[in-house]
Amino acid sequence: MRREVPLTIVFVCGAFMAFQYFVPHHVSATIYQYALNWTIIIGIFTLTVGIGSLINLHYDRISKRKERWQYSIVTLVALAYMTILGLLSPNALQDPKSLLMTMYFYVLSPVQATMFALLAFFIASAAYRAFRAKTLLATLLMLSAVIVMLGRVFIGDFLTGWLPEGMRFSDVARYILDYPNTAAKRAIYIGVGLGVGVTTLKIILGIERTWLGGGK
Amino acid sequence: MPNDIWNTLMNLDRRWVYLVIGLVTFLPILVTVDTPVQITSEVKSVFDRVESLPEGTVIMVPMEYSPDTMAELQPMARAVLRHCFSKGLKVISTALQIQGVLLIEQDLRTVANEFDKVYGEDYVFLGYKPYPDIVILNMGENFRLPFPNDYYDNDLDDLPMMAGVSNYSSVACIVNINATSGVDSWINYANGRYKADLALGVTAVIATDYYAFLQSGQIFGLMGGLKGAAEYERLIGRKGVANKAMTSVSVAHVFIILFIIIGNVAFFASGRGKRA
């Protein structure tokens, strides 16, 4: 019951959805459409469980006075406040002057954007401290990176403008992107495609069961 | 003695590097210099396709970015939307990235207002539903399946623009502005299963991945990051945020290359290269 039922569900759903691709009969198409919509609805609950786990985690940190528990209060108060703003007002997502919109554009947005902006500093530091031409492979990677970096901005052609067309940084960068880069990414994507194919087949057939987690 | 210099450089506090990169990015923003931007064929083909569509054609511009990637994709999305609206095309949009829904709604509304476009007649925003891959598949059957109502709670059948628009076969092409791995779903599901004509506008981090799909013909165009946005802005003849940023990007690139060079010279000159 605890393992057999989910394994049967996976097999039936997976086999039907894969089979449906090859047999687009209107009956199977209708079931397919319902099945997809059901997945979205189930997905809503799955995401809500994620939020429940977040609340659990922070409540646990506060109740057990774990290290830096005070910050968990900030998280939970913010969560409660935003939830109230969102659920109590039916127009919260449509009125550009709603408090929910204000919180989104002036609190959520700047913090998220700045967190990612930090990566500019970290990548500069990594370039300085870790990007070493120790081997032929590392040198190839570095040369390709430098050519693409220069070739995609005006400075590349400013430096090599004296060379004939076709040999400037922008041309070489273009060539790298169009050919060796395409070859490399194609190899990776073919590998990914085969990997997805094999893994999904293993899931449908019940060979891959790690998603069931531990326990009985 | 020179060895001391190299060792000092090797042990330089990372915060000096942060300071330099911060300054060299910030200072060029204050100076307005119109730097040349070379137009690439992959961006031009997106522009050409949109340009070739007759007035009144329905085009789909799904946008999946959020505040963390808006610096790159917002200028691109706005440039594409401006092009569509200036040509009199009708735009259907979605936001399948939960963190970006309000941002995308604002972008669409702002650009539509610039051109006095009427909601429901000239553009429709379907909004968000979870699990983009499944939503993309179901939109291929009918937009009304995952989106019985639009973002503003209107029944899709009540919107004049949606009359006769059922799925991807009703739109001329899809220009997907995307910062997520959901791009793969657009390629495999929208293009693969439903044969939708697809172009991508993606962050620079993932842009190089999609040249393989450009060469295979699975996508007809590709815009990568702020550079792609700057090219599109030039093509529509309206230079904006992306073009202004290109000077900063150029200078920062040069300094990152200098960091790589200095780091390597110091590494080998200090003798650590031999030990490694």
Place this chain on the structure above:
Amino acid sequence: MEQVSLGTMFWMTVAAFLTFCIFSFLYRDNPFYRFAEHLVVGISAGYWIAILYHTSLTDLWIDPLVASVTAFGTAEGSVAGKTGMLIVNITPGAIGVLMFSRFFKKTSWISRWPIAYYLGVSAGVALPLYLQGFVIRQVAANMMDPRSIFGMIFAGGGAADFFQGIGEIIIIIGSICGLAYFYFSAEHKGVFGGAAKLGIWILMIGFGATFGYTVMARISLLIGRLNYLIEWVRALNGFFGS
């Protein structure tokens, strides 16, 4: 820049303060950074609830469910039909609700059912389509006409044609060798080892291109925040300067 209202100025300043809180991490970890980080986690989760409720739950589940219940009060349609619609509309939510069993140790195993449904559907649709999009279409794109490639290289059509022909050979051989590098069931030696070695070279050039683009991406994000701070200073100037 036009003058902003007091309310907008206040919120712009909040956003600038939070921006500085996050940037302060560059110096070292500190309470301001941690405050902003935890604040946004809470705000973000609350925002998710609002979005999921207004745009998805009501639209796809509650409204159709209410409609199928109220349909029983009307004369239209048969009872069997109405019951069928009710079952169709109630089932996905009922399966979804099973996810909440995760919060109780004794019943947590029931949450495997909705997961199994999602996994089955996703795996089923992905199986043929990923093989088609990532494998068949990509392999097909490698099937270039050798006559046209050699024509470009040897027909004397100029340097552009020559390099394009060479480039197409790089794509064909490079992608095969790249795959050889990822194949670990055979030892990388002899001809196969040579192919794998060429493959890793090609992969490194590809990764280098990605690194170059990643630098551009990260700098762009920083420019975005710096642009905001400049806008904020200008707004402050306009607000207090007038």
